[in-house]
Amino acid sequence: MTGYILKRLLSAIPVLFGITIIVFLIMALIPGDPATAILGSFATPENVEKLNRDLGLDKSLVQQYFIWLGNMLTGDFGTSFALNRPVIDEVLERFNATLVLAGTAFVLCSLFGVAAGVISAANQYGWADKGITFVVLLGISIPSFFLGMMMILFFAVNLRWFPVSGMWPIYGDRDFGALISHLTLPAIALAVVATGVIARLARSAMLEVLRQDFIRTARAKGVDERGVIWRHALKAAMVSIIPVLGIQAGFVLSGAVYIEIVFQWPGVGRMLVDAILKRDILLVQGGVVFVAACYVLFNIAVDVAQSLLDPRIKT
Amino acid sequence: MMAFLTLLARNRLAMAGGIVLSLVILLVLLTPILPLADPDVTDTGNRFKPPFSEGALLGTDHLGRDLLSRLLWGTQLSLAVGFSAAIIAATLGAAIGIIAGFYGGRTDNIIMRGVDMLMAFPYILLALAIVAALGPGLFNALIAVAAVNVPFFARNIRGITVGIAHKEFVDAARLAGMSNARIILTEVLPNVIPVIIIAMSTTIGWMILETAGLSFLGLGSQPPQADLGSMLGEARSALITNPHTSIVPGVMILIIVMSINLLGDGVRDALDPRLKSGALSRPMAATMVKREAPAPTSEGKGLLEAQELQTQFHVKDRVYRAAGGVSLHVEKGECLGIIGESGSGKSVTALSVMGLVASPPGVITGGAVRYEGKDLIGVPYKQLRDMRGRNVAYIFQDPLATLHPLYRVGDQLIEAIRSHRPIGKEEGRAKAIELLEAVRIPNAAKRITDYPHEMSGGMRQRVGIAMALANDPDVIIADEPTTALDVTVQAQILALLDDLRKSRGLAIVFITHDFGVVAQLCDRVAVMYAGRIVEEGQTADILDNPRHPYTARLMACVPELGEGKRRLEAIPGLPPVVDKLPAGCAFADRCDKVQDACRQGDIPLERNGARAVRCLFPETPLKEAAE
Numbered sequence: 001m002t003g004y005i006l007k008r009l010l011s012a013i014p015v016l017f018g019i020t021i022i023v024f025l026i027m028a029l030i031p032g033d034p035a036t037a038i039l040g041s042f043a044t045p046e047n048v049e050k051l052n053r054d055l056g057l058d059k060s061l062v063q064q065y066f067i068w069l070g071n072m073l074t075g076d077f078g079t080s081f082a083l084n085r086p087v088i089d090e091v092l093e094r095f096n097a098t099l100v101l102a103g104t105a106f107v108l109c110s111l112f113g114v115a116a117g118v119i120s121a122a123n124q125y126g127w128a129d130k131g132i133t134f135v136v137l138l139g140i141s142i143p144s145f146f147l148g149m150m151m152i153l154f155f156a157v158n159l160r161w162f163p164v165s166g167m168w169p170i171y172g173d174r175d176f177g178a179l180i181s182h183l184t185l186p187a188i189a190l191a192v193v194a195t196g197v198i199a200r201l202a203r204s205a206m207l208e209v210l211r212q213d214f215i216r217t218a219r220a221k222g223v224d225e226r227g228v229i230w231r232h233a234l235k236a237a238m239v240s241i242i243p244v245l246g247i248q249a250g251f252v253l254s255g256a257v258y259i260e261i262v263f264q265w266p267g268v269g270r271m272l273v274d275a276i277l278k279r280d281i282l283l284v285q286g287g288v289v290f291v292a293a294c295y296v297l298f299n300i301a302v303d304v305a306q307s308l309l310d311p312r313i314k315t
Numbered sequence: 316m317m318a319f320l321t322l323l324a325r326n327r328l329a330m331a332g333g334i335v336l337s338l339v340i341l342l343v344l345l346t347p348i349l350p351l352a353d354p355d356v357t358d359t360g361n362r363f364k365p366p367f368s369e370g371a372l373l374g375t376d377h378l379g380r381d382l383l384s385r386l387l388w389g390t391q392l393s394l395a396v397g398f399s400a401a402i403i404a405a406t407l408g409a410a411i412g413i414i415a416g417f418y419g420g421r422t423d424n425i426i427m428r429g430v431d432m433l434m435a436f437p438y439i440l441l442a443l444a445i446v447a448a449l450g451p452g453l454f455n456a457l458i459a460v461a462a463v464n465v466p467f468f469a470r471n472i473r474g475i476t477v478g479i480a481h482k483e484f485v486d487a488a489r490l491a492g493m494s495n496a497r498i499i500l501t502e503v504l505p506n507v508i509p510v511i512i513i514a515m516s517t518t519i520g521w522m523i524l525e526t527a528g529l530s531f532l533g534l535g536s537q538p539p540q541a542d543l544g545s546m547l548g549e550a551r552s553a554l555i556t557n558p559h560t561s562i563v564p565g566v567m568i569l570i571i572v573m574s575i576n577l578l579g580d581g582v583r584d585a586l587d588p589r590l591k592s593g594a595l596s597r598p599m600a601a602t603m604v605k606r607e608a609p610a611p612t613s614e615g616k617g618l619l620e621a622q623e624l625q626t627q628f629h630v631k632d633r634v635y636r637a638a639g640g641v642s643l644h645v646e647k648g649e650c651l652g653i654i655g656e657s658g659s660g661k662s663v664t665a666l667s668v669m670g671l672v673a674s675p676p677g678v679i680t681g682g683a684v685r686y687e688g689k690d691l692i693g694v695p696y697k698q699l700r701d702m703r704g705r706n707v708a709y710i711f712q713d714p715l716a717t718l719h720p721l722y723r724v725g726d727q728l729i730e731a732i733r734s735h736r737p738i739g740k741e742e743g744r745a746k747a748i749e750l751l752e753a754v755r756i757p758n759a760a761k762r763i764t765d766y767p768h769e770m771s772g773g774m775r776q777r778v779g780i781a782m783a784l785a786n787d788p789d790v791i792i793a794d795e796p797t798t799a800l801d802v803t804v805q806a807q808i809l810a811l812l813d814d815l816r817k818s819r820g821l822a823i824v825f826i827t828h829d830f831g832v833v834a835q836l837c838d839r840v841a842v843m844y845a846g847r848i849v850e851e852g853q854t855a856d857i858l859d860n861p862r863h864p865y866t867a868r869l870m871a872c873v874p875e876l877g878e879g880k881r882r883l884e885a886i887p888g889l890p891p892v893v894d895k896l897p898a899g900c901a902f903a904d905r906c907d908k909v910q911d912a913c914r915q916g917d918i919p920l921e922r923n924g925a926r927a928v929r930c931l932f933p934e935t936p937l938k939e940a941a942e
Binding site for chain 2: 023027029121146152157211214218220227236250253255258275276281296309
């Protein structure tokens with residue numbers, strides 16, 4: 001198993017390189033001169049030239065890439081000019097908040113998505129199935145930011161069950177209870193779409209598995225229907241559900257952008273949008289590379305989980 | 316194309332989605348000629364007018380602009396951008412996918428590595444990066460959304476193209492000297508278009524959501540121009556005081572995306588051949604029972620007895636009579652063979668006993684199955700489950716498919732026991748080893764931790780048998796247990812079953828299409844054809860003296876060792892399809908002794924002692940044999 005994990009980690013290296021190249025290329029395509037963008041249109045040519053030299057922009061693209069990459073490998077992602085703060089510090093701090101939000105949402109959507117799919121499949125064409133199918137359709141069709149706004153309106157403003165926005169209370173203790181009450185609405189709003197997607201897939205994966213011969217064997221030996229559905233069928237269906245969980249993790253992680261804006265959650269997505277609007281290129285680059293790299297690592301964890309579940313995968 | 320449209324039209328939800336979407340599109344097309352206020356004229360004196368107020372049906376926004384007008388113009392923009400993004404992504408993605416899949420080799424490798432890299436990004440993050448580079452703006456948002464969807468299309472289309480590129484018609488086109496470009500356009504493209512359409516119909520909703528999302532973040536359309544996303548974004552600051560400005564564009568997005576998703580699902584279902592037959596329905600815990608007549612009274616024959624058992628498959632409006640009134644019985648310690656071609660109804664008969672026929676589409680419509688005289692058809696599921704494996708156990712054909720691939724064989728054995736009585740961990744382990752030893756698996760203690768795929772076919776089938784023995788059943792129904800195995804292993808398994816029968820007094824129902832197996836193992840044989848028993852009797856009797864022409868022909872199909880150059884007689888024609896059985900004898904069309912009387916009506920199973928035959932003109936008359 002350790003060997004397999006190592007192998008997967010090694011195979012991630014070219015992917016990580018690819019990610020840095022793509023991000024670098026996208027940023028290199030930016031029309032206009034970053035120095036002018038930073039200094040504003042009243043900058044003197046001398047100042048622009050000096051800044052270009054400071055930023056290393058007078059070198060060739062290849063040189064620039066390797067300098068940037070080398071710095072990143074030593075943990076130096078550069079300095080955000082808008083915040084006047086090392087990019088890595090800002091990204092790490094913001095990523096923590098995103099991780100709390102996206103992690104909770106991911107757990108929610110995995111649990112509820114799979115459960116809804118299984119119940120739906122087990123009661124195919126029954127009322128539970130029809131109800132779940134309808135809710136799922138609604139869930140995958142509603143924009144998460146609109147859903148978030150409506151939840152604020154209803155649960156925070158009208159019913160006053162939850163705070164309107166933010167991660168912590170402005171006054172008062174930053175304890176676990178406060179976090180939960182701030183987290184509930186955004187985590188649910190973020191999880192809804194992914195829950196729908198997972199539920200749909202889980203349903204069809206379960207239907208596929210329930211037709212297999214080994215399910216008939218389980219029934220023939222007298223396993224009760226609950227065991228057939230939740231043990232035999234679900235375990236086999238998980239083989240095709242787990243990769244989708246991995247993909248949905250990416251959606252949840254990046255879809256957090258909208259939720260962070262709506263709920264004013266101090267996460268990395270909101271940071272990125274601000275950085276884009278201020279054209280704070282280094283912060284965008286650093287943030288995107290960092291989040292994408294985390295996602296790649298997460299996907300390795302998904303592969304490992306898959307190999308633990310399915311002994312037929314060569315490890 | 317017509318078939319596709321009728322299928323689509325039959326799907327009510329898809330129709331509803333299609334109608335709503337058409338209405339929205341129609342409204343949007345009419346927008347320029349509708350008498351609407353200018354969407355961009357501000358009138359701060361009349362800001363935040365509520366819906367249904369005079370002169371503003373949906374009210375006004377924070378700058379006093381007419382919401383209805385802005386909504387329609389915004390919808391137009393959102394739809395245009397969403398559809399354009401989908402078309403760009405589909406075109407580019409399909410082009411890349413076809414090139415990679417068609418040329419293969421290094422081209423494929425390099426392209427797909429790049430696609431994998433792009434797919435390693437969380438989707439929205441990549442779109443953000445692209446917008447960051449190009450700068451905010453609706454056109455740039457369109458490019459970003461299209462770009463992040465290209466890899467998805469490329470990968471899907473490549474998969475299909477690889478399959479097509481090696482088909483005969485493509486080879487033929489190559490041999491005919493067609494250029495690659497022409498082959499792609501005339502041979503490959505038409506075959507991938509359905510896949511492109513499916514992929515588009517399922518992703519277009521996403522793309523509309525994504526562009527709306529970018530606009531919502533302020534990275535898409537810039538004021539005063541507004542699509543639905545940016546309307547929502549601008550309204551956010553007034554969410555609490557004037558929610559209608561948020562609800563109006565939000566609900567519109569929901570309506571559009573939902574109708575597209577409904578329509579897209581319909582398109583996918585109509586184009587995906589796997590779903591066409593309605594095959595994707597799950598079998599229920601027990602076969603459905605709809606007995607039209609009361610159960611026949613018990614004749615008290617045997618330990619397990621089927622009486623006039625009828626099992627049908629109801630597929631749409633067709634009824635397949637898989638078992639059309641089968642009567643059988645098996646005594647304790649006896650082995651009954653059921654023999655027939657594929658589709659003769661022998662497996663369905665056997666599976667009906669414990670309600671294991673997949674349902675839907677299977678329905679038991681008549682007759683009775685008696686265990687120790689008690690009818691099992693229609694008993695509550697709990698009772699049936701309790702008997703499965705404990706009284707009547709099954710051994711199935713292909714042990715690789717019938718064992719759970721992800722559980723260790725030991726655990727599968729223990730579970731069989733635990734389904735009927737609680738058993739501790741250690742005891743369970745000991746019992747599992749004991750069972751594996753009983754079916755002569757060497758190194759049983761080690762092999763209980765194996766997964767099915769780590770065993771050979773013969774070993775797997777031994778596990779299958781061990782599992783059937785786990786609860787000391789009285790009856791074992793073996794459904795072609797040796798068909799998937801090679802001949803030597805087959806002989807071992809048969810010998811094992813015979814030993815178990817003798818040592819445990821098991822009743823065995825052995826289903827096969829192989830007379831050699833029958834001769835080796837069975838005391839009595841029933842021959843089935845088109846869902847009915849056509850002949851029955853002691854094994855030796857039938858082998859020596861087949862009465863039904865079908866039995867005789869079936870035996871002539873078996874090569875015999877030492878018989879020299881006997882010609883193998885294949886039976887001409889095919890067995891009848893059991894939804895349109897002819898009147899009279901079902902074998903009439905393939906029988907070379909057929910007479911008019913054979914087609915005149917139902918032919919009864921004539922019985923004389925242990926021997927029975929369903930034929931008007933048997934090879935030797937039934938009476939004669941009895942004397």
